[in-house]
Amino acid sequence: MRPYKHKIQYYETDKMGITHHSNYIRFMEEARTDFLEQMGWPYDKLEESGVASPVISLECKYKSPSTYADELTIEVSVEQIKGARLCIAYKMTGRDGETVCEAKSEHCFVNSAGRPIRLQRDCPELYEALKALEGK
Amino acid sequence: MRPYKHKIQYYETDKMGITHHSNYIRFMEEARTDFLEQMGWPYDKLEESGVASPVISLECKYKSPSTYADELTIEVSVEQIKGARLCIAYKMTGRDGETVCEAKSEHCFVNSAGRPIRLQRDCPELYEALKALEGK
Amino acid sequence: MRPYKHKIQYYETDKMGITHHSNYIRFMEEARTDFLEQMGWPYDKLEESGVASPVISLECKYKSPSTYADELTIEVSVEQIKGARLCIAYKMTGRDGETVCEAKSEHCFVNSAGRPIRLQRDCPELYEALKALEGK
Amino acid sequence: MRPYKHKIQYYETDKMGITHHSNYIRFMEEARTDFLEQMGWPYDKLEESGVASPVISLECKYKSPSTYADELTIEVSVEQIKGARLCIAYKMTGRDGETVCEAKSEHCFVNSAGRPIRLQRDCPELYEALKALEGK
Numbered sequence: 001m002r003p004y005k006h007k008i009q010y011y012e013t014d015k016m017g018i019t020h021h022s023n024y025i026r027f028m029e030e031a032r033t034d035f036l037e038q039m040g041w042p043y044d045k046l047e048e049s050g051v052a053s054p055v056i057s058l059e060c061k062y063k064s065p066s067t068y069a070d071e072l073t074i075e076v077s078v079e080q081i082k083g084a085r086l087c088i089a090y091k092m093t094g095r096d097g098e099t100v101c102e103a104k105s106e107h108c109f110v111n112s113a114g115r116p117i118r119l120q121r122d123c124p125e126l127y128e129a130l131k132a133l134e135g136k
Numbered sequence: 137m138r139p140y141k142h143k144i145q146y147y148e149t150d151k152m153g154i155t156h157h158s159n160y161i162r163f164m165e166e167a168r169t170d171f172l173e174q175m176g177w178p179y180d181k182l183e184e185s186g187v188a189s190p191v192i193s194l195e196c197k198y199k200s201p202s203t204y205a206d207e208l209t210i211e212v213s214v215e216q217i218k219g220a221r222l223c224i225a226y227k228m229t230g231r232d233g234e235t236v237c238e239a240k241s242e243h244c245f246v247n248s249a250g251r252p253i254r255l256q257r258d259c260p261e262l263y264e265a266l267k268a269l270e271g272k
Numbered sequence: 273m274r275p276y277k278h279k280i281q282y283y284e285t286d287k288m289g290i291t292h293h294s295n296y297i298r299f300m301e302e303a304r305t306d307f308l309e310q311m312g313w314p315y316d317k318l319e320e321s322g323v324a325s326p327v328i329s330l331e332c333k334y335k336s337p338s339t340y341a342d343e344l345t346i347e348v349s350v351e352q353i354k355g356a357r358l359c360i361a362y363k364m365t366g367r368d369g370e371t372v373c374e375a376k377s378e379h380c381f382v383n384s385a386g387r388p389i390r391l392q393r394d395c396p397e398l399y400e401a402l403k404a405l406e407g408k
Numbered sequence: 409m410r411p412y413k414h415k416i417q418y419y420e421t422d423k424m425g426i427t428h429h430s431n432y433i434r435f436m437e438e439a440r441t442d443f444l445e446q447m448g449w450p451y452d453k454l455e456e457s458g459v460a461s462p463v464i465s466l467e468c469k470y471k472s473p474s475t476y477a478d479e480l481t482i483e484v485s486v487e488q489i490k491g492a493r494l495c496i497a498y499k500m501t502g503r504d505g506e507t508v509c510e511a512k513s514e515h516c517f518v519n520s521a522g523r524p525i526r527l528q529r530d531c532p533e534l535y536e537a538l539k540a541l542e543g544k
Contacts, residue, residue, distance in 0.1 A: 010150060010151065010156075011150060011156050011158055013150050013151035014146060014147060014149050014150065014151070015146065015149035015150070015151075015153050015154075015203070015204055017151050018151075020146075020147050022147055067151070068151055
């Protein structure tokens, strides 16, 4: 899979002169979307299938700062996929290869009515696609 | 009507050390919501009536900067209300009474299906409430 | 200490009709600032003392959603303070007392040049104020 | 000049299911940065020259909505450049060529101390580069 690239925008910086820490949570979402798209699951296909995967928890470790005009390289991986849970890991590196941020997000699966579903039973095609990438 | 107060947050500042200009558009929305609430039209009442008023244009003049921990005082007024259009004006002042930002937003009215409506005909109670404040 | 209140704004919601998960990270910052202010350490005093406390990690568990016009009550507590580290905990509850979000942030301390400092030695007054609240 | 592309992110949508209007102000900044880079004035060169160009006013007309996963094409042009003022115009179009947003931003020029400068005198190279694109 091709890592996702995010170029830091001026509006993402703060008074300390660096990227505000809350924005990395948004970069995680951007990279996750791109990852699903590369897997063959762009948003419209997901929506048609009626599956959504809300974030139920996340953690983020800030290792070194980034700032305006920096380009982050974000590697996404499927840490674990079970019937009812998905855990995604993110590694963000800066221009010189330094680790900027390491993060994880945990997701459940819901149908279009917002009810919890089991992915393996209710959308096996997506489950298998994620399973094939687990731990890689 | 009581002016709205917004205290600038750290995440609203940028690398220049001041409030990023895009955030004032959000403060306009906050102040507008508060103004409608003070008029007796909190969000849930608006939603029940099925009326939404999307922004169709805006303009914003940045007069002097603000920064973290500053409290802005935002005065909202109904510049003009017609059957199909509403124009709201905003004046934001800082701690020392300096004008920070002057802005306007123009709105149309739509029903819950997103179709344009005429407020005077379709929600006369809200129309009259806005009309009574026009130009004040 | 008085809990912090945050009213969800329209611009903080997303397409799913709920508060976008990234915004809770910003509410944590708002509540933390307010907590420090209540402790007698408003931003200008912190800045004069030359101490900043960047976020080095955070975790966030999303328990139930919130949406536009909801008011969150955010309780902040000092989980642990050491010479070089501060851990803050947050509990956000909704109108009906339901837990919306539970979170933690970990901070280091740096001086105005961005160099790591030991709070106990370099700003004992703030250290003692935090220590007195630890675990409460 | 190559138009700028922005793909709408989930966190840029709101409860109405569309891109929140405040985000277009940020897309203007992204496109402007990219335009300057294509002109040969990336941010680090601008910073070395000591010139900044804060936004002093903007206007924005919302023509049709966009939503998650849409790709906007943003054309930027130099409407007018004078010694002390720069006016930039933006045209954002959606996938089917529909106009999504038309906007303008007005800028002044300041040096690294925040003092107003005259671009033609104080940074003639950038002035000439902008002048050559004026009205095109």
